[in-house]
Amino acid sequence: QSVLTQPPSASGTPGQRVTxxxxxxxxxxxxxxxxxxxxxxxxxxxLLIYSNNQRPSGxxxxxxxxxxxxxxSLAISGLQSEDEADYYCSAWDDSLNGLVFGGxxxxxVL
Amino acid sequence: xVQLLESGxxxxxxxxxxxxxxxxxxxxFSSYAMSWVRQAPGRGLEWVSTLxxxxxxxYYADSVKGRFxxxxxxxxxxxxxxxNSLRADDTAIYYxxxxxxxxxxxxxYWGQGTLVTVAS
Numbered sequence: 001q002s003v004l005t006q007p008p009s010a011s012g013t014p015g016q017r018v019t020x021x022x023x024x025x026x027x028x029x030x031x032x033x034x035x036x037x038x039x040x041x042x043x044x045x046x047l048l049i050y051s052n053n054q055r056p057s058g059x060x061x062x063x064x065x066x067x068x069x070x071x072x073s074l075a076i077s078g079l080q081s082e083d084e085a086d087y088y089c090s091a092w093d094d095s096l097n098g099l100v101f102g103g104x105x106x107x108x109v110l
Numbered sequence: 111x112v113q114l115l116e117s118g119x120x121x122x123x124x125x126x127x128x129x130x131x132x133x134x135x136x137x138x139f140s141s142y143a144m145s146w147v148r149q150a151p152g153r154g155l156e157w158v159s160t161l162x163x164x165x166x167x168x169y170y171a172d173s174v175k176g177r178f179x180x181x182x183x184x185x186x187x188x189x190x191x192x193x194n195s196l197r198a199d200d201t202a203i204y205y206x207x208x209x210x211x212x213x214x215x216x217x218x219y220w221g222q223g224t225l226v227t228v229a230s
C-alpha cells in the first residue's frame with residue numbers, strides 16, 4: 001500500500017489531453033513539493049516535473065504539473081504514442097522522514 | 111554528462127548479505143545527496159535510503175532500517191548500500207539516484223539499476 005494514491009491506469013488517444021491525480025496527506029504533499037517521474041518500459045525512471053510544476057530542461061511543455069492542498073496532478077497535452085509509460089508521483093514525508101511514492105499510473109495510448 | 115553505474119547485484123540466499131555500489135561521474139559528487147530506490151518485479155517504485163553530500167545525515171525506509179546501511183566515499187565518487195539479513199521481499203532492481211542541489215527528494219538522474227534476487 002503506497003503512501004501516495006494514484007489511479008492504476010489511464011488511457012487516451014493521440015492528440016488528447018490526459019491528467020493523472022496523486023493524493024497524499026498533510027505530512028507529504030501538504031507540506032512539501034511534488035515530483036513526477038516517467039518510466040518507459042524497461043528503463044529507469046526519468047524526472048519529469050519537480051517543485052510541483054517545474055520542468056527540467058529537455059522535458060516538453062506538453063507536460064505540466066499542479067498542486068492544491070494535499071493533492072497534485074500531472075497533465076499531458078497533445079498525447080503521443082511515445083508517452084505510453086508508467087507515471088509516479090513522489091514527495092518527502094515529514095512524519096516518516098523519508099521519500100514516498102505513489103503506486104504509479106500506467107498510461108496507454110490507444 | 112552525469113553517469114551513474116550500479117553494480118554488485120546478484121542472487122543471494124535469504125539471510126545473506128550483499129553490497130551494492132554506484133559509481134558516479136560528470137558532477138561534483140560530494141555536493142549532492144544520493145538515494146537508493148528499488149522496484150520489485152512488476153511493482154512500483156519504493157524509496158530505500160538517502161544520504162546527504164557530506165555523508166553525515168542518513169534516512170531509511172522502515173522496511174530496511176536496521177538491516178541496510180547507506181554510505182559514500184566522496185574520494186572515489188561512489189555510493190554504497192550494504193544489505194544484511196536479506197529477505198525474499200528485498201528482491202528488486204535497485205537504482206541509485208542523484209538529487210537536485212539543495213534537495214533530498216528531487217531525483218534528477220538515475221542509474222540503470224542492478225538486480226538483487228533473494229532466493230534459496
